[in-house]
Amino acid sequence: MFVNFFYHLRGRGLDVSVTEFLTLLEALNKGHAHESLDHFYSLARAILVKKPEYYDLYDLAFAEFFQDAVVDWSKFQDGLPDELNEWLQDPKAMRQLTPEELAKLEAMDFDELMRQFEERLKEQKERHDGGNRWIGTGGTSPFGHGGANPAGIRVGGPGGGRSAVQVAQNRRFRNLRTDLTLDVRQFGVALRKLRVLTKDGREEVLDLDETIDQTAKNCGDIEIVMKQPRKNEVKLLLLADVGGSMTPYSHLTSLLFSAAHQASHFKQFKSYYFHNCPYDVLYSDMSRRKGEKTEDVLKNIDRTWRCIIMGDAAMAPYELMESGGSIDMFYINKDPGIVWLKRIAEKVPRTIWLNPDPIKYWNSYFTVRVISSLFDMFPLTVEGLDDAVRELRMKPI
Amino acid sequence: MSDFNLFAGTEGYIASSELRDAVNVSVSLERPLLIRGEPGTGKTLLAKAIAEALQMPFISWHVKSTTKAQEGLYVYDTVQRLNDSRFGDGDVSNIEHYIKLGPLGTSFEAPERVVLLIDEIDKADMEFPNDLLHELDEMSFYIRETDRTVTAKQRPVVVITSNAEKELPDAFLRRCIFHYIDFPDEALMRQIVDVHFPKIQDELxxxxxxxxxxxxxxxxxRKKPSTSELIDWIGALKRAGMDAAALQGAFPFLGVLLKKEADLQGIQKKVS
Known part of the structure; x- marks a missing residue:
């Protein structure tokens, strides 16, 4: 039965190792459970679950195993049924609406929308394209994607209509979380390699080897030799895309940001966000409300800086090549994105691009090909990040 | 089950039943106990309470950002030895005199079982927990200079606290017993307050x-007040002689609870 419990927990996504399980058995052998389920609950949790983030998952799995509680896992783990999700990944072409039709689609308020969404998800059993009620693609129902309701909820897939109130694609986040190849720690370890040591300041560190040498020459009379401390010279600028197509990677983005903020070894560090492509404003918060002129940001840095840009570089060609091409409707950029990217490349020659998309997709986007001709592009994996850091560190200017 | 003392909290430290289970299993299986929780939930106090309850000596090691794992084991004081050799003080030929054991080393060498607190392990460098893996597993280490292996006479009860500033490595986590101290609910909080202010009016x-x-x-x-701030606040209210009637509709000494300017202003605006 206990072996079943072990596999049950693993099946529910708790990463329990064999050694931890053996520890639990050892504790049980010593009578720690006091033959009571309450004690067993806290005992197993203390030994098997090492992060409070997983306590909830453990509670659910425990209840299910021991009390035959019916836990609706689709709610917690899957978000959306598989088939529904698969088909939403592969949308039908978007239907063009006349202005009158658009006006007819009244913008519902958000709570109402969420309620209806859940209701309809329960009712709906099959794939649905077009139409105005069911969750599907290419239609005017407020739910689904590739559709044209101004206040709709986007369900999976890329946002064609661009007006989705909320992106309900939890499924993809969860995948990232379970087979997460990178965590804050790994980012931190990689960024730590980003150091270029130079001598700096007054002579205030003991030079042990030289002191021993001099003392020996001095017949054992201590002769202390000091030297200059070595300091990390690296100044880092971090720019991250938080646009719609980056949403599945927002977790990764935040990991990289927290790792870079935690790293205290940079001489100077600045970070900004942008939407799909940097234009004349860079934002200091993820919701892109507070910003700074890109011009000013570039003024305050020089060639000695290094820059990491993180984004999928996948956008519509006009977003990169045309003025006024920004995806944000209320925002007109005078210079096209490509000009701004070139300015960054000129100002900071040691700039690399991290792309979270798998390499096999890179060539299928026109914009990725253009951008990777400007910057060295690396995949956002453990090895990719290592390579990127090496390139940043060694590249001459 | 009978051959070890059970930890049940102390007079001054109220522990939830889950925390007691975690402590007891860690003491009996001789594995480190890793404690996480909001600041002010009594992580550090727990180690002292365990020492008091189990009547063991208490050794603490406060980790700082510059702390190296080696310092916890031992330090070879070469400068002192060099100095002695120059001025002819002490017996320079015996290196053993210049080996100073750190907190971990001291707890291994202690004749009886001790409680060792490694406080705020996440403050140190990322590799710090990894560097201690072997020592905590085997409870022994090797002193190169004197060719001596220090092995724990009695495996100490190791309590480690973390504020989760940095993530700890998986290999390290797997070796620990883990407990997250949740913020106390009202019933538990009443017990805790009772320890500090036994005569407080129920209504108040x-x-x-x-x-x-x-x-x-x-x-x-943004910075939620914790248990220790609550205790301070009650202390302030008592000293000012507040009773339940005076507290009705008023919110005195808010500054004791809230330490951030913005928090204080926000709440004051809401209250008035």
Missing amino acids: LSQILMKFYWVREQPEV
Whole structure:
């Protein structure tokens, strides 16, 4: 039965190792459970679950195993049924609406929308394209994607209509979380390699080897030799895309940001966000409300800086090549994105691009090909990040 | 089950039943106990309480950002030895004199079982926990200079606290018993307050706790007040001679609960 419990927990996504399980058995052998389920609950949790983030998952799995509680896992783990999700990944072409039709689609308020969404998800059993009620693609129902309701909820897939109130694609986040190849720690370890040591300041560190040498020459009379401390010279600028197509990677983005903020070894560090492509404003918060002129940001840095840009570089060609091409409707950029990217490349020659998309997709986007001709592009994996850091560190200017 | 003392909290430290289970299993299986929780939930105090309850000596090691794992084991004081050789003080030929054991080394060498607190392990460098893996597993280490292996006479009870500033490595986590100290609910909080202010009026305490939990629930409060701030607040209220009637509709000494300027202003605006 206990072996079943072990596999049950693993099946529910708790990463329990064999050694931890053996520890639990050892504790049980010593009578720690006091033959009571309450004690067993806290005992197993203390030994098997090492992060409070997983306590909830453990509670659910425990209840299910021991009390035959019916836990609706689709709610917690899957978000959306598989088939529904698969088909939403592969949308039908978007239907063009006349202005009158658009006006007819009244913008519902958000709570109402969420309620209806859940209701309809329960009712709906099959794939649905077009139409105005069911969750599907290419239609005017407020739910689904590739559709044209101004206040709709986007369900999976890329946002064609661009007006989705909320992106309900939890499924993809969860995948990232379970087979997460990178965590804050790994980012931190990689960024730590980003150091270029130079001598700096007054002579205030003991030079042990030289002191021993001099003392020996001095017949054992201590002769202390000091030297200059070595300091990390690296100044880092971090720019991250938080646009719609980056949403599945927002977790990764935040990991990289927290790792870079935690790293205290940079001489100077600045970070900004942008939407799909940097234009004349860079934002200091993820919701892109507070910003700074890109011009000013570039003024305050020089060639000695290094820059990491993180984004999928996948956008519509006009977003990169045309003025006024920004995806944000209320925002007109005078210079096209490509000009701004070139300015960054000129100002900071040691700039690399991290792309979270798998390499096999890179060539299928026109914009990725253009951008990777400007910057060295690396995949956002453990090895990719290592390579990127090496390139940043060694590249001459 | 009978051959070890059970930890059940102390007079001055109220522990939830889950925490007691975690402590007991860690003591009996001789594995480190890793404690996480909001600041002010008594992580550090727990180690002292365990030492008091189990009547063991208490050794603490406060980790700072510059602390190296080696310092916890031993330090070879070469400068002192060099100095002695120059001025002819002490017996320079015996290196053993210049080996100074760190907190971990001291706890291994102690004749009886001790409680060792490794406080705020996440403050140190990322590799710090990894560097201690072997020592905590085997409870022994090797002193190169004197060719001596220090092995724990009695495996110490190791309590490690973390504020989760940095993530700890998986290999390290797998070796620990883990407990997350949740913020106490009202019933447990009453017990805790009772320890510090045994004679407080029931009605007054209800008022205070209601206000305290209300402040914690406000979304604009960025640094939520913790148990220690609550104790301070009650102390201030008592000294000012407040009773339940005086507290009705008033919110005195808010500054004791809220330490951030913005939090304080936000709540004051809401209250008035």
